[in-house]
Amino acid sequence: xxxxxxxxxxxxxxxxxxxIEPRDWMPDDYRKTLIRQISQHAHxxxxxxxxxxxxxxxxxxxxxxxxxxxKVQDEAGHGLYLYSAAETLGITRDQMYEQLHSGKxxxxxxxxxxxxxxxxxxxxxxxxxxxxIMNQVPLCRTSYGPYARAMVRVCKEESFHQRQGFxxxxxxxxxxxxxxxxxxxxxxxxxxxxLMMFGPTDDASPHTARSMRWRIKRFTNDELRxxxxxxxxxxxxxxxxxxxxxxLKWNEARGHxxxxxxxxxxxxxxxxxxxxxxxxxxxxxxxxxxxxxxxRDAALAYARKQASADGTPA
Amino acid sequence: xxxxLHQLNYILQLADNLLIHAQRLGEWCGHGPILEQDIALTNTxxxxxxxxxxxxxxxxxxxxxxxxxxxxxxxxSPALEQVFTKGLPAKEDDIAYLRDAWDFKNVLLVxxxxxxxxxxxxxxxxxxxxxxxxxxALKSSNNSVLAGVADKSLKEVKYHLKWSSExxxxxxxxxxxxxxxxxxxxxERWAYTGELFQASAADVAAxxxxxxADLCALQTTWNAQVQSVFxxxxxxxxxxxxxxxGGKEGRHTEHLGYILAEMQYLQxxxxxxxx
Ligand SMILES: [Fe+2]
Ligand SMILES: [Fe+2]
Numbered sequence: 001x002x003x004x005x006x007x008x009x010x011x012x013x014x015x016x017x018x019x020i021e022p023r024d025w026m027p028d029d030y031r032k033t034l035i036r037q038i039s040q041h042a043h044x045x046x047x048x049x050x051x052x053x054x055x056x057x058x059x060x061x062x063x064x065x066x067x068x069x070x071k072v073q074d075e076a077g078h079g080l081y082l083y084s085a086a087e088t089l090g091i092t093r094d095q096m097y098e099q100l101h102s103g104k105x106x107x108x109x110x111x112x113x114x115x116x117x118x119x120x121x122x123x124x125x126x127x128x129x130x131x132x133i134m135n136q137v138p139l140c141r142t143s144y145g146p147y148a149r150a151m152v153r154v155c156k157e158e159s160f161h162q163r164q165g166f167x168x169x170x171x172x173x174x175x176x177x178x179x180x181x182x183x184x185x186x187x188x189x190x191x192x193x194x195l196m197m198f199g200p201t202d203d204a205s206p207h208t209a210r211s212m213r214w215r216i217k218r219f220t221n222d223e224l225r226x227x228x229x230x231x232x233x234x235x236x237x238x239x240x241x242x243x244x245x246x247x248l249k250w251n252e253a254r255g256h257x258x259x260x261x262x263x264x265x266x267x268x269x270x271x272x273x274x275x276x277x278x279x280x281x282x283x284x285x286x287x288x289x290x291x292x293x294x295x296r297d298a299a300l301a302y303a304r305k306q307a308s309a310d311g312t313p314a
Numbered sequence: 315x316x317x318x319l320h321q322l323n324y325i326l327q328l329a330d331n332l333l334i335h336a337q338r339l340g341e342w343c344g345h346g347p348i349l350e351q352d353i354a355l356t357n358t359x360x361x362x363x364x365x366x367x368x369x370x371x372x373x374x375x376x377x378x379x380x381x382x383x384x385x386x387x388x389x390x391s392p393a394l395e396q397v398f399t400k401g402l403p404a405k406e407d408d409i410a411y412l413r414d415a416w417d418f419k420n421v422l423l424v425x426x427x428x429x430x431x432x433x434x435x436x437x438x439x440x441x442x443x444x445x446x447x448x449x450x451a452l453k454s455s456n457n458s459v460l461a462g463v464a465d466k467s468l469k470e471v472k473y474h475l476k477w478s479s480e481x482x483x484x485x486x487x488x489x490x491x492x493x494x495x496x497x498x499x500x501x502e503r504w505a506y507t508g509e510l511f512q513a514s515a516a517d518v519a520a521x522x523x524x525x526x527a528d529l530c531a532l533q534t535t536w537n538a539q540v541q542s543v544f545x546x547x548x549x550x551x552x553x554x555x556x557x558x559x560g561g562k563e564g565r566h567t568e569h570l571g572y573i574l575a576e577m578q579y580l581q582x583x584x585x586x587x588x589x
Contacts, residue, residue, distance in 0.1 A: 046349065053344035057337060060580040060589035061407045062370070065340070066363045072343050073356040080349055118580055118589070168589075176587055284345070292347020294495065295431045298488025299348070305487065 014215060019145035022088040030214055033207070034144055035089050036105075037216060039096045042082035044108035045075045047100075047281050051115040052124060060118055067164055068121060074157045081150040088146045101286050109267065110193050112275030119172055119179075119186035125165015127187075127194040127232065133158045134228050135198065138218035147216070166235065173239045180240075187236065188244040195259075196267045198225040204264075229257050319388060320519035322376045323419060324526055325460075326409075327516060327562055328448075329369035330420035333410060334570070335441055336362035337577055338428055347431055354477055358438070361470040365463055370406035372459045378403045389417045393585065400586075411581040415571050416564040419516075423506035425561075425569045432492070432499040435481045439543070440503065442475035444510050447535040451527035460525055479543045486547025493548065500544075501552045508557025511536070516562070 006025040013020060020026055049072050056072065059065035083093045099105035110128055115121070136158065139151040172183040199205060199221040211217035219227075229248075236243050247260035269275065315323075339359040346352030377385065385398070393412040397404055424441065428434045449471055452464035485496040511533040513521075520526020544551060560566065580589070 049344035056340040056343055057576050058579060060411075062333075062363060062367050062410055064589055066360055066367075069340060069343060069356055069360055069363070073353055073360075076344075076349055076353050076356070080353075083349075171589060175589075176584075178584060179587060288345045288347070291430065294489070294491050295347035295485070298485050298492030301492075302484040302488040 014143055014213070017141075017215075019148060020143050021145045030216075031089055033211065033214070034147065034216060035086055035091050038082055038086040038089070038147055039091070039099065040106050040108075042079050042086060042096065043100045043105055044111065045079035045082060047107045047111045047285060048128075049075050049079075050281055050284055051111055051113070051277075052121060054115050055118065055121050058118070059121075064121075064168075071125070071161050071164065074161065078154045078157070081153055085144075085146040085150040097289060101282070101289060103273070103282065106271070108197060109270040109275060110197050111281060112270050112278045113189070113193050114276050117182050117186060119169070119182040120190070122165050122168030122172060122183065123186035123190040125161050125163075126169050126235070127165075127190050128197070129158050129161040129165055130232065131194050131197040131228055133162055134224050139216075141215070141218065143215035169239055169241075173241065183239070184241050187241050191244050192262065192266075195225055195228065195262055198222075198228065200264070200267075226256050229259050233257055315387075315515060316384075317519065317523065318376065318380065319384060320516045321523075321525070322373060322380075322388065323514070323516035324520040325369055325373045325376065327419040327514070329366045329373060329409075330418045331424055331441070332362045332366035332369070334418070334420045334573060335424040335437075336366065337573055338424065338426075339434070339438075341428055342434065355434075358474050358477070361467070361474070365467045365470075366410075367406055368459075368463050370409045373409050374404045374406050377409065389413060391417060393582070396585070407581070411578045415566050415574055418564060418566065418570060418574070419514075419562050420570075421506065421509045421561040422558055422567050423503065423509065425567055425573060426503065426506060427569060429499070430495065432485055432495040433503065435478055435485060436496070436499040436503045438474070439478040439482050440507050440510075440540070442471060442478045443536050443539040444532070445471045446475050446539070447532040448527050451532065455525045455527075456523075457525035475539075482543050482549070483547040486544070486549040496547070497549055500549060501554075504552045505554070505556055505558045509559040509561055512557070512559050512562070514562040
């Protein structure tokens, strides 16, 4: 087939909701964009283990400790599925790690905020996993097969996390005044960063049209953000918490809540590396990687010895 | 000491071992050398928490049956006494979160710091081999709760031991560096293994009453297990046979106080709340 035929064939699949598989021809930009998007997503899962991992040793009950451990472990699993999906596009996990550790690859900015009280475990599950679900459910039908299949597994677990987070908040809200204050404080701190998780406004995201055309994005940032606001306001009412936005108001004509202006300067600063925990998160990942080098070397050396003892080439 | 207290102490020895071991392993979550191994270690940790919760629930039942005087012989914990002053029954979390270090009965081995992957693997391997032998024996305990926990945990611990043994072998027979690190970790932690088989008054009472395991028999099984894995791993058992002890009597290393300070801080700072 000629390049033009390839392109037509690809376009035909995209237009007809047929998935693209690893062996299929695909435009270079499609491949590059996907590698960037999937690896960024994988990095977010793995870096995202850190803020919650913080509280494993301090969880206030054995049940909460087990649930939190299982949650953080799920995120590691999500990282694995996603790294594997990205590998089908011709990049190795080690290369992706290298990009993360050098600062070349990004991860979700939300994980550069600190977890300072137990209520943050509730707020993260409720709001951060909640926002992740909104971003990710549409990706279960994304055009790239391995990515779509990974997202199906991820989304099932994310909705479980969201419910667990909400349950932590609920427990705090029906607890003592101190506990309720803890819950409100966590909502105040996580609300705006959670809204920023949907990315820049539509007029400031130049690749949206192309990504929607390729079905690696199925709703715009602003559409998803609005959905998040509408859903969360109702949930906050159930909890009896106050949304930290004085401009929040139901708009009868639009059928949506209007909400206040997002501080994009803060968003850009955190992306640039100036968030409260950027350095710490990245250094923690680098440290784990460096200190694990001798372990990985040993595993490799041992596997080679075993293979040569079996007479199979390593 | 009467039989009730011996029994409670025996349960606490088992439960505290699992909890403190799990607490240390939980420190690895998100920091492992290989993502797949991070997941594996967390699995082990979750199994231990599951088992320890069953044991603490049982321990709480036993504590609730004690007389105030018996309780005060067992524990020096104003926080736990507060629960009873309010007329409430103690629950699993009260037992885990409201006792201070001197009321903990875990062996010193599990409270030692993780240090690196080799130290952690050494600790896991020693404990997994111990738990396999222990649960195999407790499966036929005349105490149905203990027998139940042992039966359920047996399947899990077989897998834990397979995992940690494989890592001992992989590191022992991997690179020169990994061999040296693994041997060093074993040398450093070896002195904490004797206590596993050192019978406390509770251990003796438990064996005599037929609900506990025979530690001498356990030690024979454990030694054989360790020796066979070390041979495959090209590692050796240290010459120094001096053994540390005290954990089962509540005399701990400096580490336990820090572990509890971290683990219990929310329960202590916001007493009496539901989480
Ligand atoms: Fe996730
Ligand atoms: Fe999640």
